[in-house]
Amino acid sequence: xxxVLSCCEDEKVDAxxxxxxxxxxxxxxxxxxxxxxxxxxxxxxxxxLGEGGFGSVYWGKTTDGLQxxxxxxxxxxxxxxxxxxxxxxxxxxxxxxxxxxLRGYCAGxxxxxxxxxxxxxxxxxxxxxxxFSNEVQLDWKRRISIAIGSAxxxxxxxxxxxxHIIHRDIKASNVLLNSDFEPLVxxxxxxxxIPDGVSHMTTRVKGTLGYLAPEYAMWGKVSESCxxxxxxxxxxxxxxxxxxxxxxxxxxKRTITEWAEPYILKGKFKDLLDPKLKGNxxxxxxxxAINVAALCVQSEPExxxxxxxxxxxxxxxxxxxxxxxxxxxxxxxxxxxxxQDQASSDxxxxxxxxxxxxxxxxxxxxxxxxxxxxxxxxxxxxxxx
Ligand SMILES: Nc1ncnc2c1ncn2[C@@H]1O[C@H](COP(=O)(O)OP(=O)(O)OP(=O)(O)O)[C@@H](O)[C@H]1O
Ligand SMILES: [Mg+2]
Numbered sequence: 334x335x336x337v338l339s340c341c342e343d344e345k346v347d348a349x350x351x352x353x354x355x356x357x358x359x360x361x362x363x364x365x366x367x368x369x370x371x372x373x374x375x376x377x378x379x380x381x382l383g384e385g386g387f388g389s390v391y392w393g394k395t396t397d398g399l400q401x402x403x404x405x406x407x408x409x410x411x412x413x414x415x416x417x418x419x420x421x422x423x424x425x426x427x428x429x430x431x432x433x434x435l436r437g438y439c440a441g442x443x444x445x446x447x448x449x450x451x452x453x454x455x456x457x458x459x460x461x462x463x464x465f466s467n468e469v470q471l472d473w474k475r476r477i478s479i480a481i482g483s484a485x486x487x488x489x490x491x492x493x494x495x496x497h498i499i500h501r502d503i504k505a506s507n508v509l510l511n512s513d514f515e516p517l518v519x520x521x522x523x524x525x526x527i528p529d530g531v532s533h534m535t536t537r538v539k540g541t542l543g544y545l546a547p548e549y550a551m552w553g554k555v556s557e558s559c560x561x562x563x564x565x566x567x568x569x570x571x572x573x574x575x576x577x578x579x580x581x582x583x584x585x586k587r588t589i590t591e592w593a594e595p596y597i598l599k600g601k602f603k604d605l606l607d608p609k610l611k612g613n614x615x616x617x618x619x620x621x622a623i624n625v626a627a628l629c630v631q632s633e634p635e636x637x638x639x640x641x642x643x644x645x646x647x648x649x650x651x652x653x654x655x656x657x658x659x660x661x662x663x664x665x666x667x668x669x670x671x672x673q674d675q676a677s678s679d680x681x682x683x684x685x686x687x688x689x690x691x692x693x694x695x696x697x698x699x700x701x702x703x704x705x706x707x708x709x710x711x712x713x714x715x716x717x718x
Contacts, residue, residue, distance in 0.1 A: 565629025
């Protein structure tokens, strides 16, 4: 670890080369600050790809021609240094075709920078709701392959890598698209980077309202099932083109499950399809995918499928003969939580500015209250908050 913590001088150091188990880049290395500064034109505004809970992301090009995305973390204290090193070590070992692995990092006295491969088609968010949404580059086939690929990335994190990793912030801006529109899930493993008590960690740990599993939003209970819940919301978003939380004219906020519920009950699956697809889809696949999403967003975590089952179901392979559920549970976040949802509070439906950090949930405190899951099964549809 010593080399990790003292890396950011001017020399180039080769680091974690190893054989990839899935895909993606095979090596990472330590970058110097100078190198990254030059690559990103001094972290200029023109190079800025966006901003999230951890800091800003910049496009850059290294002297050997590699296009990179550099995440410049907000300042961290010394206690976090070891955590940073450990996290980087873990991330450096994660290799899967659907996970955005580490290309490198730089850890100077007061700087933390993470280097990834640049994804030319940016995020799923930019295609569903952002700058590319009018171009409709995501046809049905691409959407299904993005849904399956993202799920496969999660299978790897939950079931294959050691130690297992819970993402905690599955959402459209964390699914990046390569030049072939294949999905790469990003930002796993960094939730622990910023120590408790630092405000933007609060934002980060709490994830993004709209995608948050109720047991996590209310009691801070983290498990793989939280990711499954968020994935279910993401899947609905991919299929319907709607945001997890929409602000209706008049200011009322509505979750995607509340919107979808009546259509699913009536079996009107085609009406759920993103209108941008103009009806072009495989109807059986649509029905199956809606069912998978409905299974994932059940309020009781133990009733949700695991990600392996999700992949099997999406591929049309149904070993358990899952009875088609064809109903969806709507989690109604309490008003106080909705009011803290910074992004949707200043967005009307149709707002397309991704740079606002859409969906980022403000510093919500986890409510330390009685946990109903510990004692009995909770009601299926509940008002949380
Ligand atoms: N490797 C990359 N290639 C291209 N764009 C990227 C890359 N990494 C991040 N981005 C884009 O940069 C922007 C900021 O990303 P960042 O991860 O910091 O924030 P976020 O995903 O919006 O929120 P969060 O902090 O919760 O992850 C997003 O629009 C994201 O899609
Ligand atoms: Mg992100």
